[in-house]
Amino acid sequence: xxxxxxxxxxxxxxxxxxxxxxxxxxxxxxxxxxxxxxxxxxxxxxxxxxxxxxxxxxxxxxxxxxxxxxxxxxxxxxxxxxxxxxxxxxxxxxxxxxxxxxxxxxxxxxxxxxxxxxxxxxxxxxxxxxx
Ligand code: AMP
Ligand code: ZN
Numbered sequence: 456x457x458x459x460x461x462x463x464x465x466x467x468x469x470x471x472x473x474x475x476x477x478x479x480x481x482x483x484x485x486x487x488x489x490x491x492x493x494x495x496x497x498x499x500x501x502x503x504x505x506x507x508x509x510x511x512x513x514x515x516x517x518x519x520x521x522x523x524x525x526x527x528x529x530x531x532x533x534x535x536x537x538x539x540x541x542x543x544x545x546x547x548x549x550x551x552x553x554x555x556x557x558x559x560x561x562x563x564x565x566x567x568x569x570x571x572x573x574x575x576x577x578x579x580x581x582x583x584x585x586x
Pocket of ligand 1: 467482485493538539545547548549
């Protein structure tokens with residue numbers, strides 16, 4: 456069984472910050488910043504591509520509440536709300552989860568984005584994705 460399913464079942468300890476019938480939110484053990492929280496659907500889905508509509512809605516509604524709870528508790532300057540989908544994108548636990556990462560300073564979390572706008576034809580890409 457996956458590690459987050461074990462946590463949800465209570466077989467592995469965690470620091471719970473929120474729970475309802477469908478969602479459990481726990482402190483991420485790595486604490487990228489103070490209050491870094493993971494929102495887990497209680498049902499196992501491997502990743503964002505697998506997540507069903509019902510749980511997508513449960514997770515996002517819970518994430519809104521929890522973000523406000525962290526905001527009230529620590530008054531950060533902002534948040535990153537992140538999902539890593541598959542290993543190439545940094546997913547290390549294959550049980551869908553959202554990261555809520557409060558932000559206090561600029562360099563706590565570095566995400567480098569290249570500007571590749573000169574390399575791609577946006578009309579062609581939009582057509583391809585729309586199918
Ligand atoms: P990701 O890399 O997006 O799949 O995120 C997985 C996250 O789970 C990482 O940030 C880990 O620090 C966190 N993590 C792994 N094991 C545990 C655990 N037992 N309790 C809390 N967080 C965990
Ligand atoms: Zn699981």
